[in-house]
Amino acid sequence: MSVGKAFAIVGLVGGIFGGLWVFLTFSNVACMQVDVQPYQTSGLTLAPDYCSTPGLATRLLVLFIAWLACIALAFVMGIIYAALYNWLSEYFGKIKVRLNLNQKGAYEITHFQVWSVVKNLAIIWLIVGLIVNVLVIIFSINFFGAFLSFGSSNVFYESSLFAFLIGWLGSAIAFVGLTALITWLYNLLSRFVGHITIHLGVKS
Amino acid sequence: MYTVQRVYIWNWAKLCALFNIIGILIYAVIFVFIGFLGGNFDLAVFGHGSLSGFGVILAMVLLIGILSGLGFGALIAAIYNGLSKVFGPIEVEISFEPENIPEAAPEVNSQIQQT
Numbered sequence: 001m002s003v004g005k006a007f008a009i010v011g012l013v014g015g016i017f018g019g020l021w022v023f024l025t026f027s028n029v030a031c032m033q034v035d036v037q038p039y040q041t042s043g044l045t046l047a048p049d050y051c052s053t054p055g056l057a058t059r060l061l062v063l064f065i066a067w068l069a070c071i072a073l074a075f076v077m078g079i080i081y082a083a084l085y086n087w088l089s090e091y092f093g094k095i096k097v098r099l100n101l102n103q104k105g106a107y108e109i110t111h112f113q114v115w116s117v118v119k120n121l122a123i124i125w126l127i128v129g130l131i132v133n134v135l136v137i138i139f140s141i142n143f144f145g146a147f148l149s150f151g152s153s154n155v156f157y158e159s160s161l162f163a164f165l166i167g168w169l170g171s172a173i174a175f176v177g178l179t180a181l182i183t184w185l186y187n188l189l190s191r192f193v194g195h196i197t198i199h200l201g202v203k204s
Numbered sequence: 205m206y207t208v209q210r211v212y213i214w215n216w217a218k219l220c221a222l223f224n225i226i227g228i229l230i231y232a233v234i235f236v237f238i239g240f241l242g243g244n245f246d247l248a249v250f251g252h253g254s255l256s257g258f259g260v261i262l263a264m265v266l267l268i269g270i271l272s273g274l275g276f277g278a279l280i281a282a283i284y285n286g287l288s289k290v291f292g293p294i295e296v297e298i299s300f301e302p303e304n305i306p307e308a309a310p311e312v313n314s315q316i317q318q319t
Contacts (some may be wrong), residue, residue: 009280009283012283013276013280106210182223185223190219193215193219193221193222194212194214194215194218194219195215196215196216196219197211197215198208198209198210198211198212199208199209199210200206200207200209200298201207201209201293202206202207203206203295
């Protein structure tokens with residue numbers, strides 16, 4: 001729960017920027033729908049006035065909803081990640097760090113054991129990525145399947161399966177590589193720019 | 205059980221800026237690599253057709269990356285420090301390896317001795 005709250009803080013800040021981006025580009029997003037028309041094979045047509053610029057109130061509402069959604073999503077994801085870590089690290093080993101007490105009485109994380117970080121995050125990402133990619137594929141089948149013609153439905157579903165495997169395993173491999181790189185670079189470079197420094201307290 | 209009471213804003217900001225720089229440089233290498241693979245140097249230098257044009261763009265992006273990294277990192281850390289007092293800090297369980305117990309802060313040291 002505490003990690004979920006910390007994630008929500010990141011969502012709170014990120015959501016402001018994300019919401020602002022939506023706010024500023026919302027009219028363009030709406031207009032992009034028109035570009036879909038040449039690919040339509042069904043009888044569905046979009047009304048020409050669909051590309052009208054939304055009013056200020058609508059855009060402010062979208063901004064607010066996007067912000068709240070970011071906070072809620074970050075909160076839920078934080079709880080999921082923390083719960084998965086607590087559960088899986090029992091079997092695969094905890095994340096190991098080296099702590100150093102500085103002169104101000106704060107702890108510096110001077111070193112992450114790369115393999116312990118990569119192992120845990122890779123396993124978590126395999127589970128989360130599986131769910132995310134299944135949702136993406138289901139969404140894309142429903143969305144694109146409504147107006148795209150693949151000639152044969154088998155080709156469409158085989159393509160979807162292939163896309164799912166690439167999306168899931170590919171992102172997991174990329175995530176592992178990126179995590180290893182970031183952890184290794186942190187160990188290497190944090191001595192020059194300063195380590196992550198935290199004040200630890202004891203929970204009463 | 206320990207709680208992360210406060211994070212150091214400046215350290216966090218510097219680390220965010222550092223990783224922004226690394227990320228931008230990796231992207232730059234990938235763009236150039238794709239451009240060369242495609243046999244199109246114009247594409248490699250973002251369509252500016254010259255190395256100096258590419259350098260200027262890269263320097264600008266790096267500057268923006270450094271500033272945004274500093275700003276975003278500091279903002280996140282500051283908001284965490286502020287809001288964690290209201291909503292509660294991150295709680296972590298730390299177990300020390302017997303041969304590698306760090307020197308402990310007074311308030312933590314007393315807890316370690318008790319446990």
